[in-house]
Amino acid sequence: MVKYNTVLLVDDDPTQIAILTAYFASLGVTNIHSASNPTDALKVISKYGRKTDLVVSDLQMPEMDGIEFMRYLKASEFSGKFAIVSGIKRDVLEHAGRLAQMHKLNLIGQIPKPLTKDALDSVFLKTTIVEPRQYTRADIVITRDQFEFALLEDEILPHYQPKVEVNTGKIVGAEALARWKTDDGKNIPPEVFISFAEQNGKISELTYYLFEKTLQDLEKFLAIDSGFRIAVNLAPENIKNIDLPDQINKRMKAAGMTSKNISFEVTENSIINLDSVTLEVLSRLRVLNFEVAIDDFGTGSSNIQTLRDFPYSELKIDRSFITDAISNTFSKQTVVAAVALAQERGMKIVAEGVEDHATWEMLRELGIEQAQGFLLAKAMPTDNFITFLTENKSGIQTVAA
Numbered sequence: 001m002v003k004y005n006t007v008l009l010v011d012d013d014p015t016q017i018a019i020l021t022a023y024f025a026s027l028g029v030t031n032i033h034s035a036s037n038p039t040d041a042l043k044v045i046s047k048y049g050r051k052t053d054l055v056v057s058d059l060q061m062p063e064m065d066g067i068e069f070m071r072y073l074k075a076s077e078f079s080g081k082f083a084i085v086s087g088i089k090r091d092v093l094e095h096a097g098r099l100a101q102m103h104k105l106n107l108i109g110q111i112p113k114p115l116t117k118d119a120l121d122s123v124f125l126k127t128t129i130v131e132p133r134q135y136t137r138a139d140i141v142i143t144r145d146q147f148e149f150a151l152l153e154d155e156i157l158p159h160y161q162p163k164v165e166v167n168t169g170k171i172v173g174a175e176a177l178a179r180w181k182t183d184d185g186k187n188i189p190p191e192v193f194i195s196f197a198e199q200n201g202k203i204s205e206l207t208y209y210l211f212e213k214t215l216q217d218l219e220k221f222l223a224i225d226s227g228f229r230i231a232v233n234l235a236p237e238n239i240k241n242i243d244l245p246d247q248i249n250k251r252m253k254a255a256g257m258t259s260k261n262i263s264f265e266v267t268e269n270s271i272i273n274l275d276s277v278t279l280e281v282l283s284r285l286r287v288l289n290f291e292v293a294i295d296d297f298g299t300g301s302s303n304i305q306t307l308r309d310f311p312y313s314e315l316k317i318d319r320s321f322i323t324d325a326i327s328n329t330f331s332k333q334t335v336v337a338a339v340a341l342a343q344e345r346g347m348k349i350v351a352e353g354v355e356d357h358a359t360w361e362m363l364r365e366l367g368i369e370q371a372q373g374f375l376l377a378k379a380m381p382t383d384n385f386i387t388f389l390t391e392n393k394s395g396i397q398t399v400a401a
Contacts, residue, residue, distance in 0.1 A: 006031040038069035087113035159379040169395035173229035215255040245284035263291035319353025
C-alpha cells in the first residue's frame with residue numbers, strides 16, 4: 001500500500017472535504033490538512049513545504065480555479081504527488097491532467113465526481129515504480145573527453161526491457177536501451193547523451209558500439225532461447241547514413257549472428273520527408289531480412305503516410321496512448337485505429353507502456369501481439385536480464401493467466 005504521511009485537500013465543497021478526509025483517515029494518514037480555496041492551500045504549502053506528500057485539488061473554485069492553482073503550485077516548494085478531483089466534463093479533466101504534467105507536477109491521476117471508493121483506490125493505492133534519480137541538461141555538461149571515456153570504460157551499456165507475447169505471457173525478445181551510469185554513480189538520461197552524440201558527430205560511433213555490445217549479450221540470451229530477438233534503436237542520423245546496412249551486416253556476421261534474431265526500431269519523428277537515402281537504408285535492412293519497426297507510432301505528424309511510404313514490418317504504439325487507453329476515449333480510439341492499420345498491412349503490433357492488468361486485457365481483446373511495460377518488467381542490465389529470462393522461460397505467469 002502506498003503510504004502518505006501528510007495530505008492537503010483543496011475544495012470549496014465541505015462535503016467533498018469530509019469524504020476525502022474520511023477516506024485518507026481510513027488509510028492511516030495522520031496529518032490531513034484542508035483548504036477551501038487555492039490561496040489558503042498555498043499558505044499551507046508554504047508552511048509545510050516538502051513535508052506534504054500529496055495535494056488533492058478540485059478544479060472549479062472561487063477566487064482562483066484549480067487550473068491557475070497548478071501554475072502557482074509549480075512555483076512553490078511542493079514536490080510531492082498531485083491528484084485532481086472534479087465534476088467538470090471529462091475532456092476538460094483530461095486536458096487539466098495534461099497541463100499538470102506540462103507543469104512537471106507529479107500527477108498520479110484525475111478522478112471524476114461524484115467520488116467512489118473504487119475510483120479513489122485506483123489512484124491513491126496504485127503501486128508506483130520509482131526510477132533512480134535522473135540528471136537533466138542543467139545538472140551536467142558532457143564533454144567529448146567524458147563521452148569517449150564512457151565508451152572506453154563501458155559506462156554506456158545496453159539495458160533490456162522484455163517484449164512479451166500477449167496471448168501466452170512468453171518472453172519473445174527485448175528492446176536494447178542505452179544507459180549511462182558514470183563512475184561516480186550518476187545516471188545520465190539517454191536523451192541527453194544521445195543528443196550530445198548527434199550534435200557532435202558521434203552518433204554512428206555510439207550506435208555501432210552499442211550494437212556490438214548487444215550482439216555479445218545476444219549470444220548469452222540465445223543460449224536460453226534460440227528464437228530470442230533483440231530490437232536495436234536507430235537515431236535519425238543513422239537512417240540517413242547510406243553505409244548503415246553494410247556496417248550492420250558486417251558486424252552481425254563477425255559475431256556469428258543472423259538477422260532472424262535482430263530487429264531495428266525507428267522513431268516516427270525521426271523521418272519527416274521521404275528521401276532516397278532514407279528509403280534505401282530501410283529497404284536494404286528489410287532485404288537483409290531484418291525486421292524494422294516504426295516506434296512511438298501516433299506521436300508524429302504523418303502517421304498513415306508513414307506506413308504507406310516506408311518498408312516497416314512492425315508497428316509500436318506509443319505509451320502515451322496505451323497508458324490511459326482505459327480511461328481516455330481518444331487514446332482508446334487511436335489504439336483501435338492503429339491496430340486496424342497495422343493488421344491491414346500485415347504488420348506485427350507491439351504496445352508500449354503497459355502498467356496494469358486492465359490494459360493487458362484490453363490488448364488481448366484488440367488482438368495486439370506483443371507488449372512492453374512496467375507491468376512486465378523495466379529495463380535491466382545484462383546479468384539481471386539473464387536471470388529474469390531464465391526464471392521466466394516458460395512465460396510470465398502473472399499476466400499469462
